[in-house]
Amino acid sequence: MNVITDKLRVEDNKWIGQRTIRPDGADKVTGRASYAADNTMPGMIWGKVLRSPHAHARIRSIDTSKAEALPGVKAVVTAKDIVDFPLETSVLLGIQDMRWMCRNVMAREKALFHGHPVAAVAAINEEVAVAACALIEVDYEVLPHVIEIEDAIRDDAPILHDFARFEGKPSNIAGTMTAKLGDVEAGFAEADVIVERTFRTRPIHQGYIEPQACTVSYSADGRATIWSSSQGQFMVRAMTSLLTGVPQSNIRAIPAEIGGGFGAKTIIYLEPVALLLSKKSGRPVKMVMTREEVMRATGPTSGSFSTVKIGAKRDGTLVAAKGDFYIQAGCLPGGPLRGPVGCAFAPYDIPHVLSVGYDVVSNRSKVAAYRAPGAPLGAYAAESVIDEIAEQLGMDPLELRLKNTARSGTKAAYGATFAKVTFEETIEAIRDHEHYKAPLDRNPRPGVRRGRGVASGFWYNAGGESSAQVNITEDGNVVVTTGHPDVGGSRASIANVTAELLGVDHGRVSVLIGDTASIGYSNLTGGSRVTFASAMVVTQSAEKVIGQLKERAAKIWKIDPEAVHWENGEARPAGPNAGQFPPLTLADLAARASETGGPIGAGVQLNTAGAEPGFATHVVDVEVDVDLGIVRVLRYTAAQDVGRALHPSYVEGQIQGGVVQGIGWALSEEYLYDRQGRLENAGFLDYRMPVCSDVPMIEAVMLEIPNPKHPQGVRGVGEAPIVPPLAAISNAVHDALGTRFYSLPMSPPKVLARLDEA
Amino acid sequence: MAKTHVSTSINGEPVEFLADPGSSLLDALRNTLGLTGTKEGCGTGDCGACSVTVDGRLVCSCLVLAVEAEGAEIATIEGMAQGEALHPLQRKFLEMAALQCGICTPGVLISARALLEKNPDPTETEVRFGLAGNLCRCTGYDKIVRAVMEAAAEMRETV
Structure with missing residues (x-):
């Protein structure tokens, strides 16, 4: 379903809004697209990582001599080869602190989790590399470890980092973040109804199907080429440079097709190690993680332990909200506090808010971003409490939300004053949808109960640095290059925009992703920024190209460039006064480019701004099998303000994919540790992501309310869809069973245990 | 260990290769034969990214030994389109x-x-x-x- 409010503009569009074939599509359905692990080089050797067998251990010494002596071994790397970032001084690359990244890539003073890299080997094949890893002797002093948040914040908990202090004492709380508005205690004093609840969630892996992989070639002239898949080739270059000491100008990072990232590939694990192995061995080095390594040692996103308290007047006016969010950072600081702290209450106009996040370290792999990092954790707690308040007040949960939506001019606790808020529209879209009105058969057969739930969500969205180049080929076609890896169809959107602006057939536009040597700096693909930002720089580039084309036509016609119009891919005289000339097509002008001034093309490099936030409201029907404890999602409808859907299919795809990831988070996915601090379910069999037969069709309701700050009206889309599902499903299970869960996942053992209590 | 000679058919064409007795069909396809269209997502038969057919039967090629391809008809993604005509x-x-x-x-x-x-x-x-x-x-x-x-x-x- 597609609700469009700017009919006039849409009718004018020929390509924007069309479901065109994606530029990278044919290669992806025929197996030709080249992903990170698909690259090979002549003379290439293989690298493998030795990982800590302990959850927490001081590394007294590492003896690599036996490994180095093994025939076929070409190089060994340990932490002493990686550039050290001393603990005293923070060095930031974006939001990443290199003090933590250097210790994450290779354990330095201590191994901080089971699976932490301690050394790496390059050898003539993988088998020899694995055998050599087994010959490396690491002298560990095993230390007590801690896994869960509640254990890590106890006074007697084993402390991971001597430098971390909380309230003056050594602590596993490595940092805090606060968002404050008004006086929260005064607000609660005004409330007629107050609900306070505590919630727990488990770490969730991003679950991309492509394991991390790279090939790195370090040449005798000191220059390195990296082939890897990531959410930012410029991040790969910068982080590898910082961790190896090779200047950025000597590193060329070539983005392979990326087989999913969802935030996790905004940091790197292998590239600096492979570069150092290549440098030491004089050979190109390929490294590919196993799935077990991916699960054990990359990502996941945080588990959480949160308490949310919300107060309301009897008429449903929300007057105060307080949140304490303990967020797992993994073994090094840097959990996504900004997600729950800033987003949990942001959709609502609440005068008194106090939201505090705590960054809790424990002996788990360092977390990485996952779609709307941290926001689903806050929304799970806040949107569950709002559901309870609605129940206590006897109000429809959507009406309660509508009564309290943030509006234009509302100041959010995290600091922003909203310009244009479209939250209300998403609630109304669900309220008025046939799904929400449809009767629900609550007891369709014995042993089965059904329920319906709603929840909303917020994500900041983002702009930031992007670069584009639009070139006209000698035969009059168009090549667009941007600097962003395409995780879900951004090239398709850019092709539509370019064809629209230049007035040429979509099939005449090629869209490529440049490497770090061929396009200007572009920030990460993440935060729902790429389609927003790249459409902006491509638009400005295309406008420059159109200016050049008009100048060329003017030169040919010997008239003023101001007297030339560009329409439908042709230069025409602006009016009868300009003269009578047959139109000049893009191909005509390209053919005469040399005589009229040289190559035609333009690029723009910009720090984009104006990414208005994303709002979403979801409704879900669930069915609980009370004998088996299985919760099934029967029907799901997700409404979101998408600004302008440049390519509707890939906008729907973002919403559908985000929702199903949320279903997994709510019902089946979790990291399970044994008493030794070892991850027990480091594989797709036991870490249960939704499969095709687990889920229904997901209806995406795209509200196209143009973002006034973007040339096409684009609003970021990818993050917001994963924010509401956790609470929406939990609220639906409550509706079905009459009992509410305060922890995720609502897996069959947990559901059965609850039903047994009742 | 000495490698084993394997004669097989991939996408209708005769193919011969040498395989370590312990290596998977997926490894042979990707790393020996350069047919990287078949992907590895897990190596344990849980994700299906390495799906191929062996004598018409759908399998995870990470769970099939390379030597089992002997005399078989293998079909991979590279053979799905007929020239320019997509399936x-x-x-x-x-x-x-x-x-x-x-x-x-x-x-x-x-x-x-x-x-x-x-x-x-x-x-x-x-x-x-x-x-x-x-x-x-x-x-x-x-x-x-x-x-x-x-x-x-x-x-x-x-x-």
Whole structure:
């Protein structure tokens, strides 16, 4: 379903809004697209990582001599080869602190989790590399470890980092973040109804199907080429440079097709190690993680332990909200506090808010971003409490939300004053949808109960640095290059925009992703920024190209460039006064480019701004099998303000994919540790992501309310869809069973245990 | 250990290669024969990204020994299109945007073709169970299921 409010503009569009074939599509359905692990080089050797067998251990010494002596071994790397970032001084690359990244890539003073890299080997094949890893002797002093948040914040908990202090004492709380508005205690004093609840969630892996992989070639002239898949080739270059000491100008990072990232590939694990192995061995080095390594040692996103308290007047006016969010950072600081702290209450106009996040370290792999990092954790707690308040007040949960939506001019606790808020529209879209009105058969057969739930969500969205180049080929076609890896169809959107602006057939536009040597700096693909930002720089580039084309036509016609119009891919005289000339097509002008001034093309490099936030409201029907404890999602409808859907299919795809990831988070996915601090379910069999037969069709309701700050009206889309599902499903299970869960996942053992209590 | 000589057929063409007795068919396809269209997502038969058919039977090639290819007919994603003509499944996947990152796509297409060979007119539920061995983390499966059903309908009309 597609609700469009700017009919006039849409009718004018020929390509924007069309479901065109994606530029990278044919290669992806025929197996030709080249992903990170698909690259090979002549003379290439293989690298493998030795990982800590302990959850927490001081590394007294590492003896690599036996490994180095093994025939076929070409190089060994340990932490002493990686550039050290001393603990005293923070060095930031974006939001990443290199003090933590250097210790994450290779354990330095201590191994901080089971699976932490301690050394790496390059050898003539993988088998020899694995055998050599087994010959490396690491002298560990095993230390007590801690896994869960509640254990890590106890006074007697084993402390991971001597430098971390909380309230003056050594602590596993490595940092805090606060968002404050008004006086929260005064607000609660005004409330007629107050609900306070505590919630727990488990770490969730991003679950991309492509394991991390790279090939790195370090040449005798000191220059390195990296082939890897990531959410930012410029991040790969910068982080590898910082961790190896090779200047950025000597590193060329070539983005392979990326087989999913969802935030996790905004940091790197292998590239600096492979570069150092290549440098030491004089050979190109390929490294590919196993799935077990991916699960054990990359990502996941945080588990959480949160308490949310919300107060309301009897008429449903929300007057105060307080949140304490303990967020797992993994073994090094840097959990996504900004997600729950800033987003949990942001959709609502609440005068008194106090939201505090705590960054809790424990002996788990360092977390990485996952779609709307941290926001689903806050929304799970806040949107569950709002559901309870609605129940206590006897109000429809959507009406309660509508009564309290943030509006234009509302100041959010995290600091922003909203310009244009479209939250209300998403609630109304669900309220008025046939799904929400449809009767629900609550007891369709014995042993089965059904329920319906709603929840909303917020994500900041983002702009930031992007670069584009639009070139006209000698035969009059168009090549667009941007600097962003395409995780879900951004090239398709850019092709539509370019064809629209230049007035040429979509099939005449090629869209490529440049490497770090061929396009200007572009920030990460993440935060729902790429389609927003790249459409902006491509638009400005295309406008420059159109200016050049008009100048060329003017030169040919010997008239003023101001007297030339560009329409439908042709230069025409602006009016009868300009003269009578047959139109000049893009191909005509390209053919005469040399005589009229040289190559035609333009690029723009910009720090984009104006990414208005994303709002979403979801409704879900669930069915609980009370004998088996299985919760099934029967029907799901997700409404979101998408600004302008440049390519509707890939906008729907973002919403559908985000929702199903949320279903997994709510019902089946979790990291399970044994008493030794070892991850027990480091594989797709036991870490249960939704499969095709687990889920229904997901209806995406795209509200196209143009973002006034973007040339096409684009609003970021990818993050917001994963924010509401956790609470929406939990609220639906409550509706079905009459009992509410305060922890995720609502897996069959947990559901059965609850039903047994009742 | 000495390598074993394997004679097989891949996508209708005779192929010979040497394989370590312990190596997988997936490893032979990707690293020995350069057929990297078949993907590795897990190596344990849980994700379906490495789906191929061996003598018409759908398998995870990470769970098949390379030496088991001896005398068999292997079909991989590289053989699905006939020259420039895409298979209806491939075409519908493009038209209906049934892929995002695309890493699972070769495996999903091979599984879907195997499903439609057995069941040319599947219900939505049958498609969902037929593809339950293929993990996709991007799409939420909605557009994949729709594309398979559309392709099935088209293929029934043209038979």
